[in-house]
Structure formats: C-alpha cells, structure tokens
Amino acid sequence: xxxxxxxxxxxxxxxxxxxxxxxxxxxxxxxxxxxxxxxxxxxxxxxxxxxxxxxxxxxxxxxxxxxxxxxxxxxxxxxxxxxxxxxxxxxxxxxxxxxxxxxxxxxxxxxxxxxxxxxxxxxxxxxxxxxxxxxxxxx
Numbered sequence: 303x304x305x306x307x308x309x310x311x312x313x314x315x316x317x318x319x320x321x322x323x324x325x326x327x328x329x330x331x332x333x334x335x336x337x338x339x340x341x342x343x344x345x346x347x348x349x350x351x352x353x354x355x356x357x358x359x360x361x362x363x364x365x366x367x368x369x370x371x372x373x374x375x376x377x378x379x380x381x382x383x384x385x386x387x388x389x390x391x392x393x394x395x396x397x398x399x400x401x402x403x404x405x406x407x408x409x410x411x412x413x414x415x416x417x418x419x420x421x422x423x424x425x426x427x428x429x430x431x432x433x434x435x436x437x438x439x440x441x
Contacts, residue, residue: 322438
C-alpha cells in the first residue's frame, strides 16, 4: 500500500519516516507527562486503600457499607504463588501429575527456537500467526 501526497504522487519513504519519528516523539512526550500525573494519583489511591485496610483492622470488620448508600468497601486476602526452585517444582508437578499448577501458554521465544531447530516436528494443536511489521529507527 503506497501513500499519496497532495498532488497525487507517491509520498517518499524519507518523508514518511520523518513524520513517523515526529509522531513517536510527540507520543513519548505525552506518555511521560501523563505517567507522572498517573503515579501521583496511584500513590494517593494506595494511601486511601491503606487507610481503609487500617480501618478494617482496628474495627475488626471485613466489609463496610456506607450509611449514605454511596458505596461500600471490603477487604480480602490475595495470595500469590511462585517458586524459587523450578527444577524441584517441575519434578513435583510430573511426580504428582498436576500440570494444572502451570498456566497454559507457550513461551514464544523457546517455541520459535524449537521449531527452527526441529523443522520436521510440529506439535499437535500448535497455531502460528505471522504478520509483517515495520520498525522505524532514528539514525
């Protein structure tokens, strides 16, 4: 697909790259400005949440419905699980036949490397989506 300029001709790639670089720089400026404001807001929200957690703790309650009906808040326990020993965890998963402890996704880089090293092996059910992309760099 070729871009056309105002007089109907093709826009040269040099012009497209310059325009793209200017647009990318403008986007980066906007993102940086908004990141600082967003961080302030997130910090303030974190402080409010901490105050609500403290309220639940001191009042020994897990939820509160506001008397004026404008809202409610509740606390819950959020757990995260990870391993610091993947080798042992892998053995455990295989030994106890619990693959559901893992997330169902493929490591993109490792899958590509495997397919490049074993072009004659295609894992069943594997789907591949390829598309061309453009990378613009300043020189």
